[in-house]
Amino acid sequence: MEIKVNTGILSANEQKAVENRKLFKENGVFAINLMGSPGAGKTTVLEKTIDYLSGKVRLAVIEGDIYTSKDARRIEKYGVPVEQINTGGACHLDAKMVSGALSKFDLTGLDLMVIENVGNLVCPVEFDLGEDQKIAVLSITEGDDKPMKYPLLFRESGAVILNKMDILDFTDVDLEGLRKDIHIINPDIKIFEVSARTGQGIDQWAEWLTDRVKDTVK
Amino acid sequence: MHEMALMAGVFDIIRQYTTDLSDKNVTRVTLVVGEMTNAVPEALEAAFEVHAKGTPVEGAKLVIKDIPLVARCRSCGWEGKTEKHVFMCPGCSSFGMELISGRELYVESLEVE
Ligand SMILES: Nc1nc2c(ncn2[C@@H]2O[C@H](COP(=O)(O)OP(=O)(O)OP(=O)(O)O)[C@@H](O)[C@H]2O)c(=O)[nH]1
Ligand SMILES: [Mg+2]
Ligand SMILES: [Zn+2]
Numbered sequence: 605m606e607i608k609v610n611t612g613i614l615s616a617n618e619q620k621a622v623e624n625r626k627l628f629k630e631n632g633v634f635a636i637n638l639m640g641s642p643g644a645g646k647t648t649v650l651e652k653t654i655d656y657l658s659g660k661v662r663l664a665v666i667e668g669d670i671y672t673s674k675d676a677r678r679i680e681k682y683g684v685p686v687e688q689i690n691t692g693g694a695c696h697l698d699a700k701m702v703s704g705a706l707s708k709f710d711l712t713g714l715d716l717m718v719i720e721n722v723g724n725l726v727c728p729v730e731f732d733l734g735e736d737q738k739i740a741v742l743s744i745t746e747g748d749d750k751p752m753k754y755p756l757l758f759r760e761s762g763a764v765i766l767n768k769m770d771i772l773d774f775t776d777v778d779l780e781g782l783r784k785d786i787h788i789i790n791p792d793i794k795i796f797e798v799s800a801r802t803g804q805g806i807d808q809w810a811e812w813l814t815d816r817v818k819d820t821v822k
Numbered sequence: 823m824h825e826m827a828l829m830a831g832v833f834d835i836i837r838q839y840t841t842d843l844s845d846k847n848v849t850r851v852t853l854v855v856g857e858m859t860n861a862v863p864e865a866l867e868a869a870f871e872v873h874a875k876g877t878p879v880e881g882a883k884l885v886i887k888d889i890p891l892v893a894r895c896r897s898c899g900w901e902g903k904t905e906k907h908v909f910m911c912p913g914c915s916s917f918g919m920e921l922i923s924g925r926e927l928y929v930e931s932l933e934v935e
Contacts, residue, residue: 610928614831694824
């Protein structure tokens, strides 16, 4: 006997994501899902962003990591609320894990939730967490072919942070070609050239983010 | 790598659809997978074997239907199969292309006996 099913494989995750999104909306919190390769500089960009937004935007952080809480420790030093999620082997966060972490925050006092996903260019993209915007972090040392090889992340992100611009001269990256490839995949994406080491370009990215946060009505 | 997690979702769905049946032996599972998903067929097959072991699904055939990437141009309306992940319109060379298909990821049907 054949049974017609036609049910999305990710439908359970999507239902949870809808709940998370509702929770963010009810509390006027703008949420971003920060994704990129291991070592692209997600946490360092976040540290610089927290510095820049200090006193202007009330934010909290969810750190995704397979086993450790190293990144959460780093964020704690900045005095912002942070929750660690350990996926215990899984290469991505899912909406259920985020939902569990959300219950530990007082969302009413927040403007922005930053979720740093597990370092990985492939898997996290498929799992909606309920965020308002996906943000890609790509360090130029990874090579300029990465958008074409892993297009889905760039297709679905609202902005891409090109990090480690301070060491551009030591790479063979064709920056114009890289920007063009990203725009071929997603013409609407914002591109920020940043060095989380020197702080260069963090202001433009953080201002753009602040505008998105302000658009989210309390 | 996340194919294990995707397959866990597939098996949740299989359980939902078969628990109330007297025929619980699943002989075929048909998935629909778009070209613009990050699910690799070989990894799905491997994950399927792992999840099926010791369940009424063990030994079932996994059928994966590929759906090509089709896009439509926002400027000139051209519609068709797109060069893998390159969203440039062959009609007018502009970049604003909407996805029509290619993001599918669902269980289409089960065969039980
Ligand atoms: N030169 C340079 N190094 C950077 C920059 N940003 C980050 N790094 C270094 O890159 C390494 C990885 O940075 P992280 O911020 O931990 O990277 P991540 O993406 O959070 O890594 P995971 O969470 O492990 O996936 C660290 O040694 C940083 O000091 C940058 O702009 N320039
Ligand atoms: Mg990190
Ligand atoms: Zn066109």
